[in-house]
Amino acid sequence: MKEIILTPAMRMLTELLEQRTGQILSENRLWRIETSLGPVLRAHGLKTLDALADAIRADASGAMGTQAVDALLNNETSFFRDAHIFALIGDQLIPAAMRHAEALGREKQLRIWCAGCSTGQEAFSIGMLFQNNRARWPDWRIEILATDISHTAIARARSGVIPQMEAQRGLPVSDMLRWMEPEGDDWRISPAVRGMIDFRIDNLVAPQAPTGTYDLILCRNVLLYFTAERKRALFSALARYCASGGALLLGAGETTIGLTTDFTASPEHRGVYRRVDPA
Incomplete structure (x- = not known):
């Protein structure tokens, strides 16, 4: 080049x-x-x-x-991006987080943070996944925080309006018909899914939106754009908000190796990193 x-x-x-x-x-x-x-x-x-x-x-x-x-900013995103990751979330990570919460005697509520959520498709996908599995988890509630530094992206996410071409990227027709409503040439996410998500403008360099800790944090395809120094600072911030026993999901080309000791790679699942409890 x-x-x-x-x-x-x-x-x-x-x-x-x-x-x-x-x-x-x-x-x-x-x-x-x-x-x-x-x-x-x-x-x-x-x-x-x-x-x-x-x-x-x-x-x-x-x-x-x-x-x-x-x-x-690069706001590339799609519904159920990397389908195997969402299968892993539904089949392994959410059930494991529920078992961990029950073992600690916590209320039946999981907290998930989508860090760098772009226009919301990742968070909407998790909401749909949870709604599709309500019969498996009838007594559980889920709280999703979705943050991005882009004002434009968050405005779009909050509107819940998805252009036709984007709605067709990665979203099964059954989910489109079940969790979206036609609006002119576009589609609008149903209140049942939108109501699960709190979209906030926030800067990962110094996050202000997260409160408490989260059972699952998704920060996928974000680290690609940071220097090593910034990555270390970001991992420290993510660790502060990741619950004991919680999990962090990174993108396929991202890793914690040489950047943090707060997370360790899962031996079972590629791209999943477990929170290391402080000594």
Whole structure:
């Protein structure tokens, strides 16, 4: 790939992204920076990245910078992404968390945190999974916190409206018909699923939304965009909010090796990391 030479405006925008989110733009994302920011340029009648950088500096409210950062984030997601992971959650991780909670004499409620939830498909998938299995878990309740730093992504997630093309990605037709309602050319997630999820704007560099501890934390395909130093800080934060005996799920290309001693890889399930209780 041709070497990309950063202009002063590009450097300012990438530094703004890292400053606000902790994320760095990899080489394969740098070449798309102008394309990603195209909608922001057009919305404000700007012609170049230099003009956008100047507008961000002049905007005391910080709103212009927020729009630019939102545009640079990768919000790729889909329903039941990596289907085997959701089979694992339903068949192994949720039942194990329930047994652990019962052994501790806790009330029949599980808490799940989707960290870096994008437009909500991961959290909606967990809600559907739980609803589909209510006969197995009749007395249990589930509480899902879903956070993302993108204002645009969280606004979409809160609306519950899913474009037709996105609704067809990974979602079985039976679940679409059971847990979604047609709305014009789009689909809206049913209140039974939406009501299970608390969508919050939050920054994983310094999370404020989580409270207490969570039995299961999903932070998949997020670490890819962080430096090793940021990853260590993120694992420390995740450990603070992961319950004793709890589990952390990472993406296929992510690991805790050399970055934290707070989690250890599950010998049975790839991509699952168990919370190591402090000595």
